[in-house]
Amino acid sequence: MSTLIIADHDNQALNPATLSVITAAKALGQSITVLVAGSGCGAVAEAAAQAEGIEKVLLADSPAYDKALAENLAELVISLSSGYSHILTAASTTGKDFMPRVAAQLDVGQISEIIAVESADTFKRPIYAGNAIATVQSLDAIKVITVRGSAFDRSAATGGSAGIESVTATAANDRSAFVKEELVVSERPDLTSAQIVVSGGRGLGSAENFDLLARVADKLGAAIGASRAAVDAGYVSNDLQVGQTGKIVAPDLYIAVGISGAIQHLAGMKESKVIVAINKDEEAPIFQIADYGLVGDLFEILPELESKL
Amino acid sequence: MKILVCVKRVIDYNVKVRVKADQSDVDLTNVKMALNPFCEIAVEEAVRLKEQGKADEVVVVSIGPKAVQEQLRTALALGADRAIQIETEAAPEALNTAKLLAKVVEQEQPGLVLMGKQSIDSDNNQTGQMLAALIGAPQATFAYSLELDAEQVVVTRExxxxxxxxxxxxxxxxxxxxRLNEPRYVKLPDIMKAKKKPLAVETPDGLGVALKQHQTVLKxxxxxxxxAGIxxxxxxxxxxxxxxxxxxx
Known part of the structure; x- marks a missing residue:
């Protein structure tokens, strides 16, 4: 039996989360095929072929897969699914979107956002915003799984030399169409793969004040994150939200500034290696999980931090 | 146009979850239950579309024991017109839920199905996508805004x-x-009115769906x-x- 991984990418580069999926797949001990579906995504297939431990790369290069429409991706995966006992992808917004369609069309369940592989059919996954961890056994012949990238180390991006095989594209569906996208362009590292994340909450008070945070982040080469409260208040865009329903991050260092620490936020960052909390409320729940807590006025602390870094 | 909204009864999002001593599940005894927050947003959106004249009926459906009628009444108080409960012992797995909902879609023929992106208990984020696949419909997950007209819906996604x-x-x-919307507060007269709105009870057998187990929770x-550090x-x-x-x- 073998494992099929659907690569997550933007037609230019492989999302590092896919390397974490490869680590999860290796724990299954089967040969691994990676499917790269996109448009003009040859470079992504080349990158996938160099990843260590990959047997084969399937390349489906067609306008139908340009914007990762769930209907089209699911159709393709179904057309290629025979012979695979496990189908894995990253729990990105793309993976979360198309993968349940694959499971439903195969008439099997899906195991979402696994954080550990116990055996070929048994996996651990967080439930209730990470307040409980379930060990789940799949009873289906085909295991359809999404993988939480932050829970697995990245497999080596080089050292492999898999062959690339082109596959026939399936037809594009005529019921859903891409209209436009507004992607945030940032010079900073990507939130989910950054080694340091500096996050702001409602305590920042305004979009302008996020600049104070940004300056500290730039000194540290860090990504910027935010609590739901800060996003809802319009201080920053939605793609920066860390939490149960936003991004799940596990950097080496997470600095939470003006964030009280609602359980939904903690669910998104409590696996970070070192957590720093800066908050004027010394009773804030964030201090209960922080390695280092600094009680004080963030409007004084942030400029001081910036000047001393 | 008819809009079908699928909702789930879950633990209230403010409740701190505790695991049972025998590690069989989380302890839900005497815990406050509520309408799943994402489902509440879905109901609110459907009701707003009706208020804008873009829909003429909002039907809500939930699956589970009789207790889910409480959440269906909440949805009716928010402004839904009628409710359907599909009676099961517990909330079924996502694929079974999607199969039951597919039958309801077949019966009701809605123009739009709205539902939450995930429930805050199992955090699966699957049912909507599975339902779309089963009924051969297009999907838009994680809606941030939507515009509905007679032929199509344009959805901006997060x-x-x-x-x-x-x-x-x-x-x-x-x-x-x-961020699709902020659900309204339910007023007392709406709660009274909701008690008189129709609520039909169906069963998986009646809908012709055989529930199948796909997963076992071992622990x-x-x-x-x-x-806490220093x-x-x-x-x-x-x-x-x-x-x-x-x-x-």
Whole structure:
């Protein structure tokens, strides 16, 4: 039996989360095929072929897969699914979107956002915003799984030399169409793969004040994150939200500034290696999980931090 | 146009979850239950579409024991017109839920199906997509805003890099994200009115759906607890710890 991984990418580069999926797949001990579906995504297939431990790369290069429409991706995966006992992808917004369609069309369940592989059919996954961890056994012949990238180390991006095989594209569906996208362009590292994340909450008070945070982040080469409260208040865009329903991050260092620490936020960052909390409320729940807590006025602390870094 | 909204009864999002001593599940005894927050957003959106004259009926459906009628009444108080309960012992797995909902879609023929992107108990984020696949409908998950007309729905979605907009021909399935709307507060007269709105009870057998088990939960345990660390009294002390003790900067 073998494992099929659907690569997550933007037609230019492989999302590092896919390397974490490869680590999860290796724990299954089967040969691994990676499917790269996109448009003009040859470079992504080349990158996938160099990843260590990959047997084969399937390349489906067609306008139908340009914007990762769930209907089209699911159709393709179904057309290629025979012979695979496990189908894995990253729990990105793309993976979360198309993968349940694959499971439903195969008439099997899906195991979402696994954080550990116990055996070929048994996996651990967080439930209730990470307040409980379930060990789940799949009873289906085909295991359809999404993988939480932050829970697995990245497999080596080089050292492999898999062959690339082109596959026939399936037809594009005529019921859903891409209209436009507004992607945030940032010079900073990507939130989910950054080694340091500096996050702001409602305590920042305004979009302008996020600049104070940004300056500290730039000194540290860090990504910027935010609590739901800060996003809802319009201080920053939605793609920066860390939490149960936003991004799940596990950097080496997470600095939470003006964030009280609602359980939904903690669910998104409590696996970070070192957590720093800066908050004027010394009773804030964030201090209960922080390695280092600094009680004080963030409007004084942030400029001081910036000047001393 | 008819809008079908699928809702789930879950633990109230403010409740701190505890795992049972025998590790069989989380302890839900005497715990406050509520309408799943994402489902509430879905109901609110459907009601607003009706208020804007873009829909003429909002039907809500939930699956589970009799207790889910409480959440259906909440949805009716928010402004839905009628409710359907599909009676099962417990909330079924996502694929079974999707199969039951597919039957309801077949009966009701809605132009749009709205539902939450995930329930805050199982955190699966699957049912809407599975339903869309089973009924052969297009989907837009994680809706940030939507515009409905007679033929199509244009949905802007919250995705990892920002926002992405899709146009779907109807009938379509849309799952809601946090910022689609802020649900209204239910007023007492609406709660009274909701008691008189129709609520039909169906069964999986009646709908011709055989529920199949796809997964077994072997164990539910508490996550590893982080210990609170230390307080530092200055920025200098903090930087010293990060450099020399934690060695992360």
């Amino acid at each position: 995705v990892d890099g920002g926002l992405k907009t899709l146009a779907l021909k109807l009938p379509a399935v849309v799952t809601t994200d946090l 539910v345990e508490a996550p590893g607890q982080r210990q 307080r530092v009294d200055s920025v200098d002390a903090l930087l010293d710890k990060l450099k020399n003790e934690a060695k992360v900067i």
